[in-house]
Amino acid sequence: MAENQKDQRQQEPQQSVIAKALVTGFTSGILWSGLGAIAYYFNFTEVSPASFIFRSFWQTDWTGTWLAEVLAVLIVGILSLGTALIYYLLLxxxxxxxxxxxxxxxxxxxxxxxxxxxxxxxxxxxxxxSDTWVTTGCLFILYGVFIGYSISYEYREFNETVNSYSNQGRV
Structure with a gap:
């Protein structure tokens, strides 16, 4: 059974930890800013992703639509690539x-x-x-924990896999 798992791991292309960290960043940006948009819709917060991304720079009707919120959530997902990379490099x-x-x-x-x-x-x-403080604070904390656990877990798993392969070669 262990030999079968080793063969399976060797057959699958090994995705780098950095690539997984970037996927985690994009996913968490979409997830938590999407929840932020929902919190804005239900008046838990005075700000939404579109407030930052669009309404600060353009005072047009479309910035108050659901399309602006969806586009802002996607842009936050892209910006989250950078925050995930920072977490990967530092923590x-x-x-x-x-x-x-x-x-x-x-x-x-x-x-x-x-x-x-x-x-x-x-x-x-x-x-x-205070509702905005608490809601956005909690969303950012959850965002950080999501990124932190995911990146640290992938890094640890990758190193354990590499170490187990190198230890098997020495036996």
Whole structure:
């Protein structure tokens, strides 16, 4: 049975850990910004992905439509490739939930404290209501944990597989 699993792993093309991290970044960007758009629709938050991406730069009717939200979610997915790559480069060896929690909090702070002046459609942090703080904070924390667990798990699995193959060759 073990020989069969080894043959199966050798036959399948080995996707690199970086490629899996990028897929994780895109997927998590789509998932969590999509949930952010839903939270905006149900008035849990005053901001949506389209608020950042489109309404800050264009004051047209289409930026308030569902199409703008869908396009903004896709753009956030693409931008998440960068955040996943940063996590991979800096924190891939960290295990557990806490590195992802702190990464999510850090991203939230960067977006709402440092980048808010770039986006005129987003009110200043102190002008946002507490529902927005809590909802977006939780979404960013979940985003960070999703990316953190996924990338760390893939990195650990890849290294264990490589180590087990090298140890089998020595026997």
């Amino acid at each position: 891939k060896k960290r295990n557990g939930m806490w590195p992802g929690v702190f990464y999510g909090i850090g991203l939230w702070a960067v977006v709402y404290f440092l980048l808010t002046p770039i986006f005129p459609a987003i009110p200043a942090f102190m002008e946002l209501n």
